[in-house]
Amino acid sequence: MLKPAERGFFVGYFKKVPADVRALMIGFIVFFVAGMASASVLLSINTESPGAGRYADELHGEHLIGTMETSPYPILRVPATGSRPARAIMLAGSGKFGVDDRALPLAGKAAQVGGVFVKRGDLEMLLIGGGDDLRAAEPQAVALPDPSPSKNLGRWRLTGEICDGKCGGGAMKPGTGLAHKACANLCINGGVPPVFVSTAPVEGHIFFLLSSTNGGPMPEGLLDKTGVPVVLEGAIERRDDLLIFKVDGFVNGAGA
Structure with a gap:
């Protein structure tokens, strides 16, 4: 008469695992590990890289002037x-x-930054910085062309994270995530x-300047949502090479 292990049954108090059960377990483990590795590679390939944050002394x-x-x-x-398109550059101190406080007196005017x-x-x-890094432009530079009108890109629902543009751009590392929330x-x-x-x-953009639906500063209620995955709704506006997300709805935490 065949023993349980020989009939393909696994009995806990027997030390030997039946050959067919052992082969099934090994095959499942190999398949699972290979599947997870393949999924990780595919996800990394299809994920948009946010780039490495860095300082850039472009102006030397x-x-x-703008x-x-x-x-x-x-x-x-x-x-x-020349060959360089118009730019809309966010400013911080x-x-x-x-x-x-330094920019408000220059609103709508030519500035040198x-x-x-x-x-x-x-x-x-x-x-x-301080001093002359932000001031009215010299008289010979005042005759600037009017900026291009903003373009409405429609209404969107986006999943992502709220952070500050300075640290998120590379002033701090990490500049995003829960560790950076405070x-x-x-x-x-x-x-x-x-x-x-x-x-x-x-x-082609994954970074958006945040504003309220009327074009003012970000709604205060979103301050508590920084550093965690969230889903937001609103209109997106393009100003030159800058996209502005005019948020009018907080859907939920993305992990909820």
Whole structure:
């Protein structure tokens, strides 16, 4: 008479596992590990890279000249020059502060701005120092062309994370995630423009300047949602190379 192990049954108090059961277990483990590894590779290939955050001394002590806009946050609209297209550059100050008080007197006027960039993927923010790094442009530079009108890209529902554009751009590492939540709140409260990092691109962009539905600063209710996955709804507006997410709805936490 065949023993249980020989008949293909597994009995806990027998030390020997039947050959067919053992082969099935080994095959399942190999298949599971190979499947998880393949899925990881495919997900990494299909995920949009946000880029590595870094400082970039693009100006080398020089200045950019453009039209100052202050809604939803200070933005310098730099006209196209030669082969370089027009740019809309978010502005922030030193430390955890924005430059609203310095930019407001120049709203709608030609401004001369200097500093150092932080850049990550399609996100760029110019960090302005003190002194002459932000002032009215010289008289010979005042005759700037009017900035191009904003373009409405429609209504979107996006999943992603709210962070501040300065640390998210590379001023801090990590500049995103739950570990950065308190720092992000301090920066945004101090006037640093907040950005939304989307899990899916819109017209090639995954970073969006956040604003309220009327074009003002980000709704205060979203300050508690920084550093965690969220789903937001609203219209997206393009200003030159900058996309602005005008949020009018918080759907839920993405993990809810």
